Amino acid sequence: MTPGWESALSQLRQFYPPDLSPQYLKALVVPLLETLQIAAAATFLVIVFGLLLSLYVGARLPGARLLYALMTCVRAVPDLTLAIFCVIMFGLGKAAGMVALTIFYTAATGKVFADLFASADPGPVEALQSTGGGRVAVALVGLLPLRLNDLLTYGAYQLESVVRAATIVGAVGAGGLGTELYGAIINYEYPRAGTLILILVMVVAVVDRLAWLVRRYPKFLLVLAVVGVASVLMNRPHMVPLAYAIGRFRSMLPPQAPDHLERVPGLVGETLLMAFGGTLLATILAVPLGVAAARNLSPVFVYFPARRFLEFLRSVPEVAWGLVLMGVAGLGPKIGILALGLHSAGSLGKLFAESLENVPPEPVLAMTATGGSRIAITSFAHLPLAFAPMVVHSLFRLEWNMRAAAVVGMISAGGIGQALFNAQQLFHYREMVWYLIVTWALVMLTDAINTRVRKHWRVSEVIVR
Amino acid sequence: MTRRISILAAALVLTAGLHAQNKPLRVGMIPDAGATAASVSEKAPLQAYLTKALGRDVELIIPTNYNATVEALGNGSLDFAYLGGLTFVKAHAQFGVVPLVQRSSDLQFHSLFITGTSSSIHSLKDLKGRNFAFGDINSTSGHLMPFSELKQAGIDADTDLHFRYTGSHPATAKAVESGAVDAGALDETVYNSMIADGKLDKTKVRVFYTSKPFVDYVWVARKDIDSATQEKLTQAFTRLKEGQDDEILKILRGKSFVRANNQEYDALRAVAQQLKML
Numbered sequence: 001m002t003p004g005w006e007s008a009l010s011q012l013r014q015f016y017p018p019d020l021s022p023q024y025l026k027a028l029v030v031p032l033l034e035t036l037q038i039a040a041a042a043t044f045l046v047i048v049f050g051l052l053l054s055l056y057v058g059a060r061l062p063g064a065r066l067l068y069a070l071m072t073c074v075r076a077v078p079d080l081t082l083a084i085f086c087v088i089m090f091g092l093g094k095a096a097g098m099v100a101l102t103i104f105y106t107a108a109t110g111k112v113f114a115d116l117f118a119s120a121d122p123g124p125v126e127a128l129q130s131t132g133g134g135r136v137a138v139a140l141v142g143l144l145p146l147r148l149n150d151l152l153t154y155g156a157y158q159l160e161s162v163v164r165a166a167t168i169v170g171a172v173g174a175g176g177l178g179t180e181l182y183g184a185i186i187n188y189e190y191p192r193a194g195t196l197i198l199i200l201v202m203v204v205a206v207v208d209r210l211a212w213l214v215r216r217y218p219k220f221l222l223v224l225a226v227v228g229v230a231s232v233l234m235n236r237p238h239m240v241p242l243a244y245a246i247g248r249f250r251s252m253l254p255p256q257a258p259d260h261l262e263r264v265p266g267l268v269g270e271t272l273l274m275a276f277g278g279t280l281l282a283t284i285l286a287v288p289l290g291v292a293a294a295r296n297l298s299p300v301f302v303y304f305p306a307r308r309f310l311e312f313l314r315s316v317p318e319v320a321w322g323l324v325l326m327g328v329a330g331l332g333p334k335i336g337i338l339a340l341g342l343h344s345a346g347s348l349g350k351l352f353a354e355s356l357e358n359v360p361p362e363p364v365l366a367m368t369a370t371g372g373s374r375i376a377i378t379s380f381a382h383l384p385l386a387f388a389p390m391v392v393h394s395l396f397r398l399e400w401n402m403r404a405a406a407v408v409g410m411i412s413a414g415g416i417g418q419a420l421f422n423a424q425q426l427f428h429y430r431e432m433v434w435y436l437i438v439t440w441a442l443v444m445l446t447d448a449i450n451t452r453v454r455k456h457w458r459v460s461e462v463i464v465r
Numbered sequence: 466m467t468r469r470i471s472i473l474a475a476a477l478v479l480t481a482g483l484h485a486q487n488k489p490l491r492v493g494m495i496p497d498a499g500a501t502a503a504s505v506s507e508k509a510p511l512q513a514y515l516t517k518a519l520g521r522d523v524e525l526i527i528p529t530n531y532n533a534t535v536e537a538l539g540n541g542s543l544d545f546a547y548l549g550g551l552t553f554v555k556a557h558a559q560f561g562v563v564p565l566v567q568r569s570s571d572l573q574f575h576s577l578f579i580t581g582t583s584s585s586i587h588s589l590k591d592l593k594g595r596n597f598a599f600g601d602i603n604s605t606s607g608h609l610m611p612f613s614e615l616k617q618a619g620i621d622a623d624t625d626l627h628f629r630y631t632g633s634h635p636a637t638a639k640a641v642e643s644g645a646v647d648a649g650a651l652d653e654t655v656y657n658s659m660i661a662d663g664k665l666d667k668t669k670v671r672v673f674y675t676s677k678p679f680v681d682y683v684w685v686a687r688k689d690i691d692s693a694t695q696e697k698l699t700q701a702f703t704r705l706k707e708g709q710d711d712e713i714l715k716i717l718r719g720k721s722f723v724r725a726n727n728q729e730y731d732a733l734r735a736v737a738q739q740l741k742m743l
Contacts, residue, residue: 027506080530087533091542092493092526171530179529186632188639241540248539259741326629326645412629425532425602426742427555 012328018194025195028180032199035176037231038094038169042101043159044228049106051151054113059139068114072447074107076440078406078417079165081424081432083172089245095237097169097176101162109158116150117143152215160207164200164317177203178317185323193324200315201308208311255437256430258419264438270333271415271442274405277333278340279398285345287383290352290390297356297378307353314346322408336413340401351393352386359385395453399446406439416442489522490694493534493546496527496601496633511716518701519694529632531603538562538687545690545698550574550605550681554734555743557727562685564727565695566702568719570654572729574681576606576614577656578674579641580648587673589618597628598637598649605681605733607634611650613736614676635659642669652681654718680729699724 053071057064082104086096117139128142144151163177170179177196184192213220258264292298292306316324322339359382367381409417420435492515494508508525515523526543528534531552537543539560548556556562580586586595592615599622600607608630615622622628629646631637634655641649642665656672659665684702686695702722705714714720737743 084530084532084536087536087542088540091540092491092528092533092537093542170528172528172533182529186636186639188636188643239540239542244540328645332627411632422602425530427532427535427559 012190012324014190015194015197017191018198019189019191020195024192028177028195028199031177031180032203034094034169035163035178036203038098038101038176038235039159039163040224040228041098041231041235042105042162043155044225044232045098045102046105046109046158046162047155049102050109050113053106053110054117055139055143057110057114058117058143059135061135068111071107071111071114072444073440074103075111076403076443077104077436078403078410078420078439079104080171080407080410081420081436083169084424085249087172088248089240089242090237091239091241092172093238094169094235096172098232098235099237100172101165101169105158105162105165109154112154113147113151116147116154152211152218152221155214157211159210160204163203163207164315178320181316181320182323185320193320197312197316201311204311204315252429252433254430255434256428257434258423258431264416264419267414267416267419268438268442270336271402271405271409271417271439274333274336274340274408274413274415275398275401275442275446277337278344278401278405279394281337281341282344282348282397282401283394285341286348286352287390289345289349290356291378291383293349293353294356294382295353297374297382303353307350310346310349310353312346313342313349316343318343318404318408319411322411322413326411326413333414335411336405336408336415339408339413340404343404344397344401348393348397352390355386355389355393356382358389392454395450399443399450402443402446403439489524490519490544491524491526491542493526493528493537493543495531495534495547495549495552495603496529508716510712514710514713515698515701518704519697531601535559538685541687541689543687544694545684545686547682547684549603550679550683550730550733551609551737551742552603552605553683553685554730554737555603556685557730558743561688563688563690563695564683564685564725564730566699566722567681567683567725568717569721569723570719571681571683571725572723573678574606575653575678576610576650576676577653577672578611578648578650578676579638579656579670579672581641581644582669582671584647586648589615589620589674592620592648593625595626595647596645597622597626598631598640598646599628600630600634600637600649600651601632602630604634604652605679606652606676607637607650609733609737609740609742610676610679612740614674616740635664638665638670642666648673650676658718680733683725 053067057068079100083096083100086100086103090096090099124146125138125142128138133141165178169176170182177200181193181196181200184190184196210224214224289306289310293303293310295303297303298306318339321342322335325335325338363385364377364381367377372380405413405415406417406420409415409419410421412418416435416438420432420439423429423432423435508527512523512525515525528537531549534543534546534548535552535556538546538556545565546556546562548562553562553564557564578589586592599611602608612622615626620626631640631649634651637649637651638656638659640646653675656665660667684698686698703724705717705719705722707714707720734743
């Protein structure tokens with residue numbers, strides 16, 4: 001018996017009204033502070049390390065290519081698997097969560113920063129080189145200032161992601177809002193989940209404001225840096241059992257193929273289905289939502305609610321969407337598609353809106369001068385002009401979803417991710433590493449396709465616009 | 466101006482973190498009944514009781530993940546832990562953890578198979594082709610034993626059922642209650658306490674099969690913990706009496722505690738090995 005639409009709707013209705021009882025709100029103060037603290041700490045480390053690594057790559061120092069490949073590799077590891085590695089390395093607790101978030105987002109950010117440096121205007125950089133400046137000097141005085149604005153924008157975007165990603169911190173024994181949301185949803189405490197989503201939306205909105213502040217008043221960064229350093233100190237690891245960890249990691253090698261090798265192609269198929277299906281669904285939803293949320297295309301009474309709706313979609317992590325949908329719509333990869341689709345629609349919608357806002361004004365003005373209607377101008381000027389960046393955003397999302405498809409595996413949505421997660425849970429670590437390699441290959445493949453398409457469209461930096 | 470705000474912010478954050486310098490004993494619990502702030506605060510009396518009994522600060526930690534709890538016993542970031550039967554068997558095999566104490570009910574533990582009141586499922590055989598919920602993959606009463614009982618009844622979960630892992634016992638109960646799955650298997654004490662507390666609607670769910678008894682949950686010590694401290698924790702539990710420590714016993718969903726030993730788990734170990742879950 002799969003519950004019908006009616007019972008699905010009646011379940012979803014339970015999210016409203018949210019549980020705003022004083023006891024519950026009081027119980028959430030600590031998780032909220034924990035989330036903010038860990039997010040501040042992780043973001044600080046991510047930006048510092050991401051900047052150092054990407055400058056290293058940007059300056060083409062020895063081993064730069066290897067480092068770049070390594071960052072791509074790390075990004076393929078699902079965060080919960082990283083979290084377990086960190087527990088082995090740093091012990092159970094907030095530190096392990098913080099380090100896991102830092103490693104993952106450093107790899108992600110480092111790669112984006114490196115791509116940004118690679119696409120920096122070559123003129124000034126070559127001029128600097130001709131003065132005989134060393135590679136490091138050129139990177140510091142040339143690349144860094146050229147890209148400062150984009151770096152700040154992307155840094156703020158990372159903070160938002162980290163706030164949401166703090167779910168994994170709960171997996172290793174610290175609380176946080178993500179954990180609360182996960183717990184509330186698996187226990188069908190939907191009014192409480194409603195409260196948590198509300199808080200997450202507010203946090204995301206505040207982070208958005210902070211990002212704006214930093215761009216406007218870069219000095220404000222100093223305040224954030226101080227909070228970041230303090231948070232890192234408070235969450236620093238209390239133990240580093242290095243010899244033990246090395247022995248433990250060694251026991252995970254060599255990778256071992258699973259018993260039922262014949263099931264693997266089917267699992268890969270499910271993962272591909274979720275990643276492609278989810279991205280397609282997100283793109284279809286994000287085009288109208290993006291138009292509605294673009295400040296230059298829609299009136300305030302449309303773009304304001306549209307933006308809040310997009311924030312709502314993306315403030316619920318994929319796994320949490322998956323759990324809600326599982327409660328109302330059954331099992332299997334279709335849950336994965338819907339979960340990835342809804343969350344990604346929130347991210348893509350925002351990026352699409354920004355791409356539409358950033359179109360060069362001249363062609364639009366020309367269209368307007370011909371007396372075209374609003375719809376015509378949007379359809380024939382804005383959308384085609386923003387097409388290339390929108391394609392690139394969608395492709396980045398596809399790459400992201402390839403990884404996220406592995407993450408939703410942990411809630412039985414299927415695919416290679418579920419096999420990986422089950423192997424990890426059962427301590428079949430050598431098998432887990434084998435599945436990790438498969439996931440990594442999938443992410444690398446998507447990455448390679450991405451690079452191709454980006455070269456074809458000659459756009460590389462739009463991700464941060 | 467900016468500098469002044471920075472200093473203020475730093476001072477605020479640092480003072481918040483400068484308490485509890487002496488090293489507390491760290492006690493981990495698998496998330497058998499949820500790991501949210503509400504469920505952690507519900508366990509505050511237990512934490513207070515253990516602090517008093519052990520004469521040291523005790524920190525209760527409930528990771529959402531069984532895997533992490535066991536790994537933490539390996540590298541020493543947990544000193545004691547509350548584990549399920551299967552997680553104990555694994556932690557013992559990997560890290561030699563010492564079984565200390567358990568509820569008397571843990572020696573004769575059961576899994577309950579539940580379904581919707583009006584469903585047509587009345588025996589394990591009726592489950593063929595249906596949607597089914599296990600709890601956590603590492604749960605004894607929510608996965609290992611139900612899986613084994615199904616197999617004995619001629620149902621291979623891998624091929625005959627559409628199943629998923631809900632991640633916890635309450636989640637399984639709720640998934641059955643809401644109709645998201647046709648049936649599920651879970652810990653009997655969690656089921657009974659949810660019915661008693663009104664967290665589960667007894668007009669919507671019914672038990673259609675009770676498993677054969679097996680040995681389940683146990684409190685363990687990391688192998689390097691000195692025996693005096695081990696003994697203190699053991700006695701803290703064996704001392705608990707109905708009528709006198711009801712608040713603590715309710716949190717632990719038990720009536721009395723007995724000493725545990727490794728041999729009790731031989732049968733369970735054999736099942737786990739046979740199903741390749743060890």
